[in-house]
Amino acid sequence: xxxxxxxxxxxxxxxxxxxxxxxxxxxxxxPFSFAAEQDGKLWFCTATTKDVWEELxxxxxxxxxxxxxxxxxxILRGIAGLDDRVGDDIRQAGYDHLTGLGExxxxxxxxxxxxxxxxxxxAWICNHDEWKPLVF
Numbered sequence: 001x002x003x004x005x006x007x008x009x010x011x012x013x014x015x016x017x018x019x020x021x022x023x024x025x026x027x028x029x030x031p032f033s034f035a036a037e038q039d040g041k042l043w044f045c046t047a048t049t050k051d052v053w054e055e056l057x058x059x060x061x062x063x064x065x066x067x068x069x070x071x072x073x074x075i076l077r078g079i080a081g082l083d084d085r086v087g088d089d090i091r092q093a094g095y096d097h098l099t100g101l102g103e104x105x106x107x108x109x110x111x112x113x114x115x116x117x118x119x120x121x122x123a124w125i126c127n128h129d130e131w132k133p134l135v136f
Contacts, residue, residue, distance in 0.1 A: 003134035004037050007123055010066045010074040011035040017066035017074075019044070021055035028055055032064070034097045036090045042078075042118040043086055045094035047103070049112055056080045056116060072127035081117035090115065 001009075011017050016031040030052060034045045046052050056062065060080040067073040086094075088108070094115060095108035105113055123134040 003121065003123055003136040004040065004042055006125065006134055007042060007074060007076055007121070008035055008037055010068050010071070010125070011064070013068050013071075014066055017064060019052065019062055019064045021052060021059065021062050023055045023058045028052070033101070034094050036086070036093060038086055038090055041081070042121065043090060043115050044118070045098060045113060045115050047098075047105070047112045048114055053114060056082065060119075072125050075124045075126060076118070077122045078118040079120050081119040082114075083117070084115050086115040 012035060016033045017035075018029050019032045020027055020029045022028070028051065032044060032046075036043050036045075060082065062078060062080055064076040064078075065073060066076075091108045091113070095105060095110070095113060098113070099105060121136050123136075125132045125134065
């Protein structure tokens with residue numbers, strides 16, 4: 001299993017995972033729940049109206065973590081690729097996911113919806129006894 005496949009499995013096997021940003025030496029953490037893969041890259045979805053987008057514009061470095069009961073937890077570090085070039089399938093899936101959470105957008109091509117890729121990913125699967133790095 002590739003690093004991307006393992007990360008996606010950890011992120012999509014739980015109801016929510018957490019993404020952290022840092023701006024002006026202040027960390028910010030919030031739940032996320034959408035992840036997809038396209039062209040060998042992981043992609044996440046948010047909106048231009050959310051603080052997380054402004055934080056990523058100011059500092060593209062982020063870290064995410066997910067605990068999958070019985071499997072340990074994931075730590076993912078990366079740089080947000082802000083080029084928002086996902087295909088229609090992922091754009092539709094992100095739209096469906098966020099509207100399913102009660103958010104409102106004018107369709108999957110609403111310019112408020114933005115997708116960012118995980119550039120230069122580093123990830124580890126951890127339990128109480130070991131940290132296993134993933135290979136991308």
